[in-house]
Amino acid sequence: xxxxxxxxxxxxxxxxxxxxxxxxxxxxxxxxxxxxxxxxxxxxxxxxxxxxxxxxxxxxxxxxxxxxxxxxxxxxxxxxxxxxxxxxxxxxxxxxxxxxxxxxxxxxxxxxxxxxxxxxxxxxxxxxxxxxxxxxxxxxxxxxxxxxxxxxxxxxxxxxxxxxxxxxxxxxxxxxxxxxxxxxxxx
Amino acid sequence: xxxxxxxxxxxxxxxxxxxxxxxxxxxxxxxxxxxxxxxxxxxxxxxxxxxxxxxxxxxxxxxxxxxxxxxxxxxxxxxxxxxxxxxxxxxxxxxxxxxx
Ligand code: SF4
Numbered sequence: 001x002x003x004x005x006x007x008x009x010x011x012x013x014x015x016x017x018x019x020x021x022x023x024x025x026x027x028x029x030x031x032x033x034x035x036x037x038x039x040x041x042x043x044x045x046x047x048x049x050x051x052x053x054x055x056x057x058x059x060x061x062x063x064x065x066x067x068x069x070x071x072x073x074x075x076x077x078x079x080x081x082x083x084x085x086x087x088x089x090x091x092x093x094x095x096x097x098x099x100x101x102x103x104x105x106x107x108x109x110x111x112x113x114x115x116x117x118x119x120x121x122x123x124x125x126x127x128x129x130x131x132x133x134x135x136x137x138x139x140x141x142x143x144x145x146x147x148x149x150x151x152x153x154x155x156x157x158x159x160x161x162x163x164x165x166x167x168x169x170x171x172x173x174x175x176x177x178x179x180x181x182x183x184x185x186x187x
Numbered sequence: 188x189x190x191x192x193x194x195x196x197x198x199x200x201x202x203x204x205x206x207x208x209x210x211x212x213x214x215x216x217x218x219x220x221x222x223x224x225x226x227x228x229x230x231x232x233x234x235x236x237x238x239x240x241x242x243x244x245x246x247x248x249x250x251x252x253x254x255x256x257x258x259x260x261x262x263x264x265x266x267x268x269x270x271x272x273x274x275x276x277x278x279x280x281x282x283x284x285x286x287x
Contacts, residue, residue: 003216003242037219044217058217059264061240061252091219108220108276111263 008046017042020093027160027175029075029083030100032092041093045074059091060113071113075159075176078112156186198247199236202229207286208270210235213255216242220277221265227279228267231286240264 017039021031032038044058056062057072071077079089086109087099098104114122155169156162160176169183199211212228214221216239228235240251252262258273259266267274269285 040219040222041217044219047217059215059220061215061262061264108278110276111261115261 005047005050008043008050012046013039013043016046023177024094027177029094029176030097032088032095033100038093041091057091068119070182071119071158073178073182075178076113077158077182080160082109082112150187153185154187155183158182158184198243198251199238201236202234204229204232204234207233209268210270211268212237213251213264213266213268214239215264218264223277224265224267224282227277227282228286231283233286 017031017035020042023029024031032041041058045055048054048056048058048062052062052064052066052069054066054069055074056069057074057076060072060076062069062072066073075094076089079094082089083094083096086107087096087104088094088106088109090109090111090113092106092109095106096104099106113119150165152165152167154163154165157169157173157176157178159178159182160173162173162175163186164170169180171180172178173183210228210233212221212224212235214225214237225237228237238251240248240255243251255262255266258268258271259275261275263275265275265277267282272285274281274285
């Protein structure tokens with residue numbers, strides 16, 4: 001069992017940590033205030049980026065396949081629900097305000113990500129051109145054009161739920177920085 | 188401290204210590220909860236084996252995942268197996284109790 005990548009340097013870890021910290025604050029999220037703990041996870045993100053080409057969740061086994069792992073690129077699709085229910089994401093990189101203030105204690109968090117077999121069932125069949133968004137939950141818009149008259153479609157960020165009306169999803173989510181491939185067509 | 192050991196896996200590393208039964212930790216090298224679990228075992232001075240599944244390739248990885256599935260169908264980490272009983276996640280109290 002040898003490490004198969006060069007170790008990220010302390011400077012690299014600091015740089016990503018500072019960026020995530022700033023982005024979290026701007027988006028209304030909080031990083032774990034245990035700096036050493038959080039830095040350990042940030043290091044894992046850098047290691048995974050080297051290994052797989054994307055920042056897969058450090059506490060989950062990545063498939064080395066970006067499409068199969070779209071849901072566990074950090075921040076993952078499960079973060080917000082876990083922060084709401086348990087006070088922290090699965091890894092505890094992100095925590096709730098209550099945890100930050102010490103009003104809520106962190107415990108072990110159950111894995112919310114469905115097992116591989118169920119995820120495969122949820123995966124939509126790839127669709128032609130721009131509709132192929134590889135969303136893990138909804139392939140078709142939730143409301144059809146007959147229900148609502150819209151000048152542009154509505155896109156939903158699968159990580160944080162941000163909605164916007166425009167021809168295509170934004171390059172990155174302005175709230176949580178998820179890439180456009182992690183948006184679904186909502187309406 | 189670490190050496191190959193004839194456990195379920197050729198790939199697992201053995202940590203010497205007091206014999207408290209057969210203890211196997213399936214972990215990820217990037218996961219901080221896995222690290223905490225390993226540290227807890229180490230500070231308890233028990234003998235155990237561990238394996239970093241994310242560092243395994245090909246057949247070895249498939250074999251490890253099959254093994255974990257027997258105890259924890261969701262294959263999440265850490266999965267700690269003590270004498271055939273699994274503790275999933277860093278559950279400090281449960282782990283300490285299981286170690287006696
Ligand atoms: S947000 Fe999700 S992917 Fe990121 S560290 Fe937390 S659990 Fe892992």
